[in-house]
Amino acid sequence: MRLSVIGCGYLGAVHAAAMASIGHEVVGIDVDARKIDALSKGDAPFFEPGLQEILTDGIRSGRLSFTTDISAAAGAKVHFIGVGTPQQVGAHAADLTYVNAAVDSLLPHLSDGDIVAGKSTVPVGTAAELADRVAASGATLVWNPEFLREGWAVQDTIDPDRLVAGVPAGAEGERAAEVLREVYHPAVAKGTPFIVTDYATAELVKVAANAFLATKISFINAMAEIAEVTGADVTQLADAIGHDARIGRRFLGAGIGFGGGCLPKDIRAFAARAEELGRGESVGFLREVDAINLRRRDRAVQLVIEALGGSVVDKKVAVLGAAFKPHSDDVRDSPALDVAVRLNGLGAKVVVTDPQAIENARRVHPQLNYLTERDEAIRDADAIVLVTEWDEYRRELSPDHASTLTAGRAVVDGRNGLDAAAWRAAGWAYYGMGRP
Ligand code: NAD
Numbered sequence: 201m202r203l204s205v206i207g208c209g210y211l212g213a214v215h216a217a218a219m220a221s222i223g224h225e226v227v228g229i230d231v232d233a234r235k236i237d238a239l240s241k242g243d244a245p246f247f248e249p250g251l252q253e254i255l256t257d258g259i260r261s262g263r264l265s266f267t268t269d270i271s272a273a274a275g276a277k278v279h280f281i282g283v284g285t286p287q288q289v290g291a292h293a294a295d296l297t298y299v300n301a302a303v304d305s306l307l308p309h310l311s312d313g314d315i316v317a318g319k320s321t322v323p324v325g326t327a328a329e330l331a332d333r334v335a336a337s338g339a340t341l342v343w344n345p346e347f348l349r350e351g352w353a354v355q356d357t358i359d360p361d362r363l364v365a366g367v368p369a370g371a372e373g374e375r376a377a378e379v380l381r382e383v384y385h386p387a388v389a390k391g392t393p394f395i396v397t398d399y400a401t402a403e404l405v406k407v408a409a410n411a412f413l414a415t416k417i418s419f420i421n422a423m424a425e426i427a428e429v430t431g432a433d434v435t436q437l438a439d440a441i442g443h444d445a446r447i448g449r450r451f452l453g454a455g456i457g458f459g460g461g462c463l464p465k466d467i468r469a470f471a472a473r474a475e476e477l478g479r480g481e482s483v484g485f486l487r488e489v490d491a492i493n494l495r496r497r498d499r500a501v502q503l504v505i506e507a508l509g510g511s512v513v514d515k516k517v518a519v520l521g522a523a524f525k526p527h528s529d530d531v532r533d534s535p536a537l538d539v540a541v542r543l544n545g546l547g548a549k550v551v552v553t554d555p556q557a558i559e560n561a562r563r564v565h566p567q568l569n570y571l572t573e574r575d576e577a578i579r580d581a582d583a584i585v586l587v588t589e590w591d592e593y594r595r596e597l598s599p600d601h602a603s604t605l606t607a608g609r610a611v612v613d614g615r616n617g618l619d620a621a622a623w624r625a626a627g628w629a630y631y632g633m634g635r636p
Contacts, residue, residue: 201225201383204273205280206302208235208266210353210461210530211319211346212282213244214251216266218357220258222386228266229273239266247529247556250354274309278383279339281306281318282346285469286461292468293476294323303330312338315376319346321406321466323473327366327399340376342367343399345406350460351527358386362393366402410466411486416451417458418489421496424454424634428499434634435616454634456500456539456587456614457493459524461532464490496633497535500585500614501542503631507583507610512548516607518581519543519550520574520597521588523557531560536587539614541565543585553577555590575605582608589617599626 201224205216208230216228230236238245242259244252258264265272273279283298299320306316316334318327318341327343334341343366348356365380367373377396381388388394395405424434434454442449458464467486474483508515524534531537537552544550544567551569552561558570571577574592578584584602586593594617603609603626611623612631623630 201278201379202276203227203278203280203383204229204276205282206230206270206273206306207281207283207298207320208232208239209282209284210246210248210350211348212280213239213246213255214248214348214353214357215280215282215319215346217251217254217258217264218354219383220261220264221254222358223263224383225263226258226265227272227276228264229268229270230266231268233268236266236268246560248353249351249527254354270305271309273306274311276314278315278317278379279306279310280344281316281320283320284461285320285322285465287465287468291472293472294321294465294469296322296326299326299330303333307333307337310334310337310339314339315379316341317344317380318342319344321345321410321462321469322403323469324400324403324407324477325473327403331368331399340368340372341399342373342376342380343402344380345402347406347409350530351525359390360384360387360392362395363387364395364397364402364405366397366399369398407466407470410463411470411483411489413451414458414463414467414493415485415489417453418492420452420454421457421634422492425492425495425499427634431636432634433636435632453616455496455616456535456633457496459533459535459538460528460530464493464533493535497538497542499633500539500587500612501546503612503633504543504548504583504585505546507612507629507631508608512543512546515548515582516580517543517548517550518578518584518606519552520554520577520584520586520593521557521590522552522554522561522570523588523590526588526590529554529556529560531557531564534561534588536614537561537565539585539587540568544568551577551581554588555592557588578602579605581606583610583612585612585614586617587614589615594618599623599628603627 208228220226283302285294288295331341427434438452471486519540521536
């Protein structure tokens with residue numbers, strides 16, 4: 201099927217390449233000429249495992265192309281909208297400027313029977329507002345939220361755990377759902393749940409899923425705060441409650457909390473939208489979820505100060521990680537980078553290292569020192585802080601090896617990812633999050 205994907209960022213570039221990899225003919229469109237240049241040459245403009253391969257294959261096969269020219273969307277049967285919906289400046293609501301601009305630029309190139317499939321995460325009610333404009337061009341609007349996880353985006357796009365389509369009522373909606381089933385044929389054929397619903401439900405499914413995940417993380421981080429004043433160990437607590445199948449152990453890793461381009465802005469936008477709908481109190485807990493999450497960064501900084509005897513001034517601190525999570529180079533609202541920036545602001549000599557995210561981190565925080573090599577970063581450090589759980593730090597850095605490089609023997613484990621007993625046995629002062 202011929203498809204267009206408008207917006208080629210973390211979501212759109214992966215979507216375009218993944219759709220080509222399952223046999224569609226895809227044109228990816230973006231207003232960012234540099235990104236389109238890179239993608240056209242087959243260079244992934246960001247780090248995402250597996251993307252480079254399907255990008256190269258897609259371009260070589262002739263089924264995948266990229267352009268800044270929106271008129272190239274003409275002739276495609278389904279047009280995916282994957283542009284950004286960031287937090288508004290100075291407010292918590294989502295900024296819909298890019299979604300509106302993308303839809304407006306697409307309208308003149310639509311034909312009767314086309315489908316416009318919104319994938320961006322939007323406040324509930326957005327699709328209903330856009331639907332008439334799209335219908336006036338003879339096309340049908342569906343909302344097809346995206347649940348991919350950065351770091352697993354290729355796999356999640358090709359083989360998602362569920363597909364959701366918000367469609368208009370009646371035959372038009374049924375036909376649109378049928379076309380989406382064709383688009384996602386390999387997943388549909390293997391029995392992946394395909395939920396066809398109305399616009400509002402589809403939009404809400406996405407924000408509800410993110411709100412739930414954020415709440416689960418902040419719940420365990422709240423338990424970590426209690427553990428810290430009682431001498432309990434939150435990791436054992438998480439193991440123990442996680443054995444209850446109704447609770448589950450996943451997403452119960454206490455640490456410096458969530459970040460990235462989705463969870464933080466999505467829960468804020470959800471709370472803002474609920475306020476507009478007169479139901480602010482229904483998701484009032486999301487403000488608490490956000491507050492707990494942000495407090496954990498303070499805690500990590502406090503632990504570094506404690507580990508260094510009360511002051512970080514002129515102490516060399518090696519910060520392991522900049523990306524908001526491993527297997528990604530995304531530093532948007534990264535707790536890791538935030539901790540580094542705060543320590544730097546307190547007068548520490550901070551050196552940040554990350555296997556993939558240094559370039560992006562340097563762009564937003566040029567004031568920090570960056571080193572690509574982990575061992576160079578920890579050389580002569582007074583303290584090490586683990587903030588992104590890359591295997592290079594979590595599994596592959598042994599305390600004995602670290603001891604041969606550092607000046608001090610203090611490690612702050614902002615992700616509870618290290619083997620505390622092993623580090624202590626090697627003579628290190630180990631500080632975890634919510635652990636004695
Ligand atoms: P991103 O910032 O990486 O990409 C957005 C892209 O849209 C940019 O390349 C930008 O240049 C382009 N763009 C902006 N206006 C445009 C226009 N008028 N026409 C064409 N292109 C335009 O953002 P992202 O992380 O890919 O997120 C996109 C959307 O998907 C957001 O709503 C986000 O919440 C949602 N989402 C993201 C993820 C994720 O893991 N990144 C997962 C699920 C949902």
